[in-house]
Amino acid sequence: MKIPVTAIHLPTRPGREYESRFDREQSLLKMLAIPIASVILASMVTTLPIFTAEPLLPPFGLLMMLGWRLMRPGLLPVWSGLPFGLMDDLFSGQPFGSAGLLWSLAMLALEIIDSRAIWRDYFQDWLIAALLITAVLLGGLWIAGLAHTAPEPSLLMPQIVLSILLYPLVVRICARLDSWRLAT
Template identity: 80%
Template structure:
């Protein structure tokens, strides 16, 4: 039962290995979006510490400095845990807002971590990637919902 969410996050992280050429970073972090969708849709399914292994797996495929996504995904998971402990209920719009803010923070955090090792670009270079990530989040949630209904049916 747990293999479907794990496999979907890992396969979504592998999308960044596709040979797509763009002068700017435009490909959304599908692994992170899938991870957020599973966590926000099914709160008890993934443990809090799952951000580390999923993030490290994403680092392997994305080419970011090893450990950066492990740290950032863990911080995102802890942020969601804090929101869940304080919120009485959430709807889809609030989940979309949470995912949008965490995606922006994670992309900017990844740029900041990369800037420690290399000369980094201005953060405005991430604007197309951020916008596309925010707009594609409902599609990722729809895919997770389909996978979840298939997971529960088996």
Template identity: 55%
Template sequence: MAKSYRSRINRQPSQFRIKFIPSITVILGSMVTAMPLITDYPVLPPFGLLILLSWRLIRPGYWPVWAGFPLGMVDDMFSGQPFGSAAFLWSLVFIALETLDRRGVGRDYWQDWLIASLSIIFVLIGGMLIIDFQSNLLRLEILVPQILLSILLYPFVTRFIGAIDNWRLAR
């Protein structure tokens, strides 16, 4: 006999998926930077930041402004940056995004990509300057490949997060 049929009418999406999937994806993205990849210069994009920006720009009201701090602390544990640097920089990005959202002006895809690009540049340069301001101020060109790769990967990450968001809210 065939499997029993369950009606999909009046079914609610899983509360676990609704509440925890965005945070879990950011944490998993931050864990990618802990891979044993040995290079002379930073190349690997900050996937935790890309995923965080994707969620924040797709679902502007989902996370409160303070959410950048704990997620940044988790990223600091895996990235090797000084503890608190991503928490500080991600918090500043969240405050800036909240300020933009409060203006009530609608954004399109290109504006979101520009906002994400500026945020990526800010966080990567800020992280490098936090490590050693005096010697790294003259060597910012080292970050150019990582910044370009991160900016070019952002639309793909956003597409992936959009698919996860559709699954997260599915019944």
């Protein structure tokens, strides 16, 4: 006597058969768009209506670009500092081209550090980011001072300190976005 065997059907999403998750190709659009969009959206944070007597809001676009570049060195090309900086200039109110120049110089400095360093750890990345954040903010103050009378550099100290302290949070956001970007 034969016992009939019935097939077990697993529930699937409508219109899709079960596909193996091994050896899938990742979306090129997703791989490229997430870092670019995150830097641009972070630069747009400066358009929020936050009013203070002195500059306090960190340059989130710069922090995001440094976070991506230090976390994934080959992801953003060296020349990407120019378009990201020009995009930031549109939202920050700095003289047009100042962030383009300073962010490009920061990317060149990171490229030189990457070519000479054998290895880096998290605290070295934080120190590199702190030095570049300070240099870019002071350079932006100097460039703005070419057109108008610039205030004392000590006025930027709260913004510099807050930017350096928020860098680990931005790297955590980059890591979350990176895990989502690499997921299939």
